[in-house]
Amino acid sequence: MKNKYFTVDEQQLLEEVMRLRRDVRGNNFTQQDITAEVIEKILMAASLAPSVGFSQPWEFVVIREQATKQRIAHSFAIENKKSEKLFSDDKQQMYAQLKLEGILETPVNIAVFYKQSTKPVLGQTTMKEMGEYSVVCAIQNMWLMSRALNVGLGWVSILDPEAVKKILHAPPQHKLVAYLCIGYVNEFLEQPELENLDWEKRKSIKSVVYRDRYPNEGQ
């Protein structure tokens, strides 16, 4: 092969970044500011993501303005209150104690949008979700790059996308895919918080892999 050949050590380093990446919430962020240079590196990682038909259908709103963050945090509070009620009694109590976002605790928030193409996109003709999926690939690149830069990132999904779009003056046809909170941290937890709390158990890989087809289903 005439290309760059990655060594076992390099492959293991990638695995380590993946293993140590965390979804960081409010109580683990510090107040330290983040330079524009670091944010640029994270956005560069996004731009290196695969995209269906090389459509690069992503747009980013980098928010540092406190008043804007406050309006988003307000929207989160409304949705979070509603969401809490959907869980069973024992989980509701735990839910109420969780700090699920770091909107105001982080120097930078990034809203990530999917911008739909007006013409057909190669590869998106039968599976319409491929555009959004490309945006998610970009977000996962941002997440891994943040960890390699020793920066925490949290994905806030307990938001009303239409409310966020209004706050950010987003074009009506754009779709909010993610709202990210980015800042330095006191620590990266050893394990996901919800695993620590036994909210959900870790699945073994074996339990989610099938060989050639599903057994005895859908026939």
Place this chain on the structure above:
Amino acid sequence: MKNKYFTVDEQQLLEEVMRLRRDVRGNNFTQQDITAEVIEKILMAASLAPSVGFSQPWEFVVIREQATKQRIAHSFAIENKKSEKLFSDDKQQMYAQLKLEGILETPVNIAVFYKQSTKPVLGQTTMKEMGEYSVVCAIQNMWLMSRALNVGLGWVSILDPEAVKKILHAPPQHKLVAYLCIGYVNEFLEQPELENLDWEKRKSIKSVVYRDRYPNEGQ
């Protein structure tokens, strides 16, 4: 910070994996087989992805059986013929010459499914797509890990998800998110093929980033 602190060299290595990752199509794959151990490393990377509410809503069907691949390839051929017609005349000609998948050329195909939870998922209460998005994060981890293992991966999206589900006997409520072709390669292209062919131009990062909000829209 008490955790692993990544160095600049390590961060640059991650950037290199991202930069050299390619969507590999049929004509760049070799016939070389892939061991179960390598496939396990790729699936391990998937399992290290973030997931909404730690729900890990992914399932994988690892396909080595030639007869199954042939049925999938047949479904691709049907959809690809339909898709081609959607493009403008000049692009149709180029489209017809592109080799857009490596279903039969690769030793391993992996179909990736989203398995919907039957109970509420933390973080998926207002944005219902978060489950699928978690699966896409896992796929991007697989893609990067494949490149670090010097293995090519191509994402085939020109498929009828219902046809693929039928071929693989997937439970009706499962959703096909991706169909991946995995194998060793002759080369990883320097640039995405569609960039080389000028099918689409690369966007500058500056052109897709806004500060604090979109200007003058949606007000």
